[in-house]
Amino acid sequence: MADVVVEQGRLARAASPRKRTSLRNAMGRKSTVAFFLTLPLILLIALLVLYPAFYSVYLATLNKAMTKFVGLSNFTFLFKRETFWMVVRQSCIFAITAVVFKALIGFIVAHFVHNIPGKKQRKWRGMLLVPWVIPPAMSTLAWLWLFDPSYSAFNYTLSFFGIGPIPWLGDTFWARFSVILVNVWYGAPFFLIMYLAALKSVPDQLYEAAAIDGANWWQKIWHITLPMMRNIIAITTLFSLIVTFANFDIVRILTSGGPLDRTHLFATWAFQVGIQSSDIPLGACVSLFMVPILAVAAVFILRDVNKRGNEA
Amino acid sequence: MSTLAIDKTGPTRKVKLRSMSRDRTWALRWSYFFLVLFAIFFLIPPVYMLITSLKSSAEISAATNPWWVFHPTLSNYVELLTSNQFLRFFWNSSMISIVVVIVTMLISIPAAFALARMKFWGSATLATGVFLTYLIPDSLLFIPLFKMLAVVQDFTGITLLNRWYVLVFIYPTLTVPFCTWIMIGYFASIPKELDEAALIDGASWLQTLTRIFIPVALPGLIAATIFAFTVSWAQFLYPLVFTTSIDQLVLPVGITTTLIKGDVFNWGQIMTGALLGAAPPLVIYAFLMDYYIAGLTAGATKG
Numbered sequence: 001m002a003d004v005v006v007e008q009g010r011l012a013r014a015a016s017p018r019k020r021t022s023l024r025n026a027m028g029r030k031s032t033v034a035f036f037l038t039l040p041l042i043l044l045i046a047l048l049v050l051y052p053a054f055y056s057v058y059l060a061t062l063n064k065a066m067t068k069f070v071g072l073s074n075f076t077f078l079f080k081r082e083t084f085w086m087v088v089r090q091s092c093i094f095a096i097t098a099v100v101f102k103a104l105i106g107f108i109v110a111h112f113v114h115n116i117p118g119k120k121q122r123k124w125r126g127m128l129l130v131p132w133v134i135p136p137a138m139s140t141l142a143w144l145w146l147f148d149p150s151y152s153a154f155n156y157t158l159s160f161f162g163i164g165p166i167p168w169l170g171d172t173f174w175a176r177f178s179v180i181l182v183n184v185w186y187g188a189p190f191f192l193i194m195y196l197a198a199l200k201s202v203p204d205q206l207y208e209a210a211a212i213d214g215a216n217w218w219q220k221i222w223h224i225t226l227p228m229m230r231n232i233i234a235i236t237t238l239f240s241l242i243v244t245f246a247n248f249d250i251v252r253i254l255t256s257g258g259p260l261d262r263t264h265l266f267a268t269w270a271f272q273v274g275i276q277s278s279d280i281p282l283g284a285c286v287s288l289f290m291v292p293i294l295a296v297a298a299v300f301i302l303r304d305v306n307k308r309g310n311e312a
Numbered sequence: 313m314s315t316l317a318i319d320k321t322g323p324t325r326k327v328k329l330r331s332m333s334r335d336r337t338w339a340l341r342w343s344y345f346f347l348v349l350f351a352i353f354f355l356i357p358p359v360y361m362l363i364t365s366l367k368s369s370a371e372i373s374a375a376t377n378p379w380w381v382f383h384p385t386l387s388n389y390v391e392l393l394t395s396n397q398f399l400r401f402f403w404n405s406s407m408i409s410i411v412v413v414i415v416t417m418l419i420s421i422p423a424a425f426a427l428a429r430m431k432f433w434g435s436a437t438l439a440t441g442v443f444l445t446y447l448i449p450d451s452l453l454f455i456p457l458f459k460m461l462a463v464v465q466d467f468t469g470i471t472l473l474n475r476w477y478v479l480v481f482i483y484p485t486l487t488v489p490f491c492t493w494i495m496i497g498y499f500a501s502i503p504k505e506l507d508e509a510a511l512i513d514g515a516s517w518l519q520t521l522t523r524i525f526i527p528v529a530l531p532g533l534i535a536a537t538i539f540a541f542t543v544s545w546a547q548f549l550y551p552l553v554f555t556t557s558i559d560q561l562v563l564p565v566g567i568t569t570t571l572i573k574g575d576v577f578n579w580g581q582i583m584t585g586a587l588l589g590a591a592p593p594l595v596i597y598a599f600l601m602d603y604y605i606a607g608l609t610a611g612a613t614k615g
Contacts, residue, residue: 033517034430038438041423041492048485049445049453056456109350115343124347126601131354133597133604135546137564138586142357145364145579153360153378185354190608197609239447246449249548253568267451267549274455275553284455291452298447302440 060285074285083261083269088289090176091265095245098183102244103237105184106191113192114199125196132189140253143182144169147254172262175255179263182250187243191236198232199225231304238301242294266290358590364583365389372579388584398585400559401566404476405545405589408562412483412544413537420488420536424495425521429507439496446489454553457482461554476560482550487540494539494607498532499525535607538600542593563589 063070078084113124131139146153147168155165168178206224215223226233248267251257257264257272264272266289274283364372366384376382392398426432427439458473465472472478502525510520526533551562558570567585571578597604 030430030517031432034426034432034435037422037426037430040419041442041488042438044419044484044488045441045445048457048482049448052453052456052460053448055460056453059456059459105350109347112343112347112350115339116347122601124351125605126598127351128347128354129597129601129605130358130594132608133542133593134358134590135542135548135564135593137546137548137568138361138590139357141568141582141586142361145577145583146357146360148577148579151372151375151378151579156378185357189354193605193608242447242449246451248451252548252552267449270451270455271549271553275458280455280459284459287452287455290449294447294449294452298444301447302443305443 056284056288059281060288062281064279064281066281074282078282078285083264084286086261087264087266087269087286090263091245093176094180094183094247094251094263094265095241098180098187098244099237099240101180101184102187102191102240103233105188106195106236107233109188109192110195110199113196125193128192129189131186132193136186136249137253139186140182140250143178143185144254147178169255170259172259175259175263179251179254182254183244183247186250187240190240194232194236195229198229202228235301235304238297238304242297242301245293245297246290358587361583361587361590364579365587367580369578369580388580389588392581392584392588397558397570398566401561401563402588404561404566405563406592408476408479408483409541409544411480412487413540415480415484416487416491416540417533417537419484420492420495421526421533422521424492424499425525427492428496428499430517439493442489442492442496445485446493450486450547450549453485454549457550458553473554474556474560476551476555476562478554479544479547479551479562482554483544483547486547487543490543491536491540494536495529495532498529502528531603531606534600534603538596538604539607541596545593 059066060074061069061071062074109128113121113128116124145151149167149170152165152168154168158164158166167174169175202225206228207220210220210224245265246267247265248271251263251265251268252271255263257268261269266286270283270287273286274280360379363379363381365388366381366386368383368385368387371381371383423442427435427442461472461478464470506524506528507520510524515523546564547562548564551565555561555565558566561569563585567582567589571582571585
């Protein structure tokens with residue numbers, strides 16, 4: 001119907017030659033209008049995202065004083081440093097462990113929330129999402145205080161169970177454990193919300209049919225819930241992988257990379273090298289090492305998002 | 313055993329129902345049990361912030377039970393809310409966040425409108441590009457941006473580094489891509505008949521946008537606004553790199569750098585500051601939770 005009406009409108013307008021030119025102008029105007037509407041967006045992305053991204057590749061090929069071109073020697077210098085390989089390893093451990101636990105906790109808690117009656121879900125969901133709402137810099141300060149070497153509230157509580165004072169941020173293992181714990185705490189609610197939305201979209205009939213066929217809870221999860229949620233799990237996990245891999249706030253505030261650079265991630269080490277020691281080229285070089293894993297994750301996300309778009 | 317006994321007396325169907333409902337009650341009880349455990353884990357830090365913020369320095373260093381306030385006092389709040397420095401941080405953060413929200417909306421609404429409704433050369437590529445930009449983290453760009461600002465500053469003579477207003481230009485790189493992306497989704501879900509009708513009635517593109525798209529997609533707009541506000545309020549890396557003078561700092565950076573003096577941590581004040589800094593997003597969340605969650609899930613579900 002609508003199309004016919006539009007046709008009629010066009011025909012009516014096209015009747016006189018003067019109207020025809022105005023129609024052509026309108027057509028011309030449509031792409032001009034579109035251009036002007038998207039121009040700020042294009043400028044913003046080009047000037048403040050794309051240009052800096054390429055500029056950092058250029059910066060990475062300069063010497064420390066940024067006076068002469070040194071090719072790839074910044075990269076070869078990094079390859080020879082032990083700290084660099086430690087950062088690579090720690091970034092991978094941190095990102096993978098944190099994402100796995102976030103995904104698991106999110107999945108489990110989403111099921112519990114989904115189990116309880118609908119009216120109460122809102123309240124619980126509201127409570128469980130709080131970590132995601134507090135700015136990470138602020139909540140990490142609270143964790144720093146919970147981990148405090150002399151007044152740690154955790155150690156106080158654990159002492160009643162006879163567990164000795166744990167050097168939360170002083171020991172390599174515990175420091176790594178702590179930064180991952182805080183990251184899991186901060187990121188799990190995001191998974192929870194995504195999974196909860198996905199759980200709600202699984203039709204109840206599937207579970208009823210499975211129950212009639214005598215499926216147990218594990219079979220229901222494995223054969224119904226997981227396949228139905230596969231896409232959303234993939235997108236959420238990949239997205240979280242990017243964010244976790246590029247994390248800065250938590251490690252910076254909690255340990256500043258210590259003890260002995262053992263908890264540094266690419267972002268915090270790049271900050272220390274590039275800004276605090278003002279070796280901008282080397283810092284740019286360090287942060288560029290994030291690109292490959294981000295690119296791989298981004299490609300997969302894009303594929304999944306497009307697939308999802310086609311299904312809908 | 314007991315099921316068997318009931319089996320003899322009552323009809324089979326009733327028994328089945330009862331055992332199923334009993335299973336369900338137990339599942340429910342376990343769900344609540346674990347939910348309480350997880351809620352404790354999730355709420356410990358904010359609650360501990362509140363507990364510590366109500367203590368005096370003397371009580372904190374007395375090493376009494378850390379989970380209880382014996383002599384509650386509001387002195388930390390009074391001290392921070394009357395300190396010009398802290399109010400300055402709050403003011404800087406508010407100004408930046410509000411301006412960034414406005415700038416973000418001014419850029420992303422028209423762009424999303426064009427990308428959702430006007431098919432033009434390269435529009436699909438641009439939409440994909442916007443989504444990819446959203447995936448570029450701040451920790452990849454802070455070094456080149458820092459150097460760029462320094463170069464521009466030397467070239468033009470306009471002071472850019474160590475000024476809070478420069479953040480107003482930088483933050484939209486974090487907010488605009490996501491807001492545009494979810495607005496495209498919301499705009500695309502509006503039936504085409506609606507804007508065709510408006511066009512036939514002689515409305516211009518601008519009128520279609522302001523009279524139809526914005527009112528109809530208002531929930532999406534609110535979700536995008538909340539997202540832009542919380543992102544700019546919480547941003548930590550860029551202000552840490554670009555600003556250093558005390559009067560130019562925003563809240564997260566201000567609290568972490570000024571309240572920690574050397575190795576002396578004034579924990580009562582730090583926790584009070586952190587709680588006050590977390591308050592605006594928490595208040596928004598408390599009142600607009602549904603929009604907040606809509607914005608959170610829209611990124612992946614509106615493709």
